[in-house]
Amino acid sequence: EVQLVESGGGLVQPGGSLRLSCAASGFTLSTYAMSWVRQAPGKGLEWVSDIYRSRTTSYADSVKGRFTISRDNAKNTMYLQMNSLKPEDTAVYYCTKSGTMPSGQGTQVTVSS
Numbered sequence: 001e002v003q004l005v006e007s008g009g010g011l012v013q014p015g016g017s018l019r020l021s022c023a024a025s026g027f028t029l030s031t032y033a034m035s036w037v038r039q040a041p042g043k044g045l046e047w048v049s050d051i052y053r054s055r056t057t058s059y060a061d062s063v064k065g066r067f068t069i070s071r072d073n074a075k076n077t078m079y080l081q082m083n084s085l086k087p088e089d090t091a092v093y094y095c096t097k098s099g100t101m102p103s104g105q106g107t108q109v110t111v112s113s
Contacts, residue, residue: 002026002103004095009107016085020107022078022095030073033098036080038091039106046091049080050098063089085111 008020020036022029036048049069050058057069068081078095090111094102 004102004104006093006095006104006107009093009109011110011112012085013113014086014111016111017081017083018085018109020080020082020093020095020109022080024076024078029076029078030071034071034078035096035098036069036078036093037096037102038089038093038109040088040091045094045102048093051078082109085109087111 003025005023006020008018010018012018031053033050033052035050037045038048039045046060048060048063049067051069051071055071059067066082066084070079070081080093082089090109092106092108094104094106096102
C-alpha cells in the first residue's frame with residue numbers, strides 16, 4: 001500500500017525553525033518527483049517546493065531562501081527545513097507525488113507569538 005506520513009509540525013514563534021518529515025512506504029520515493037504543498041485556513045492548496053529524481057529542487061517565491069527540501073534515500077523519507085518562519089507560513093503541510101493530490105493527514109504548522 002502506498003502511504004505518505006507527514007510529521008514535525010508544531011507551534012513556533014516568528015523567526016523560528018521547524019523540520020518537516022515525509023515518510024514513504026509502498027514505493028521508492030527517490031524514483032518520483034515529490035512535492036510539499038500547504039493549505040492555509042480558508043484557502044486552497046498552495047505549492048511550496050519540489051525535489052526531482054536528480055535532486056534538483058524548486059521553490060515558491062514566498063519560501064525561496066527560507067525553506068530547503070531534501071531527501072534521504074536510505075530512509076525513504078523527504079524533508080522540508082523551514083527557517084525564518086512567518087505568520088503567513090501557518091498552514092497544514094502535505095507531501096505528495098508531484099502532480100497528485102495529498103492523501104495523508106498532513107502536519108499543522110502554526111507561526112505565532
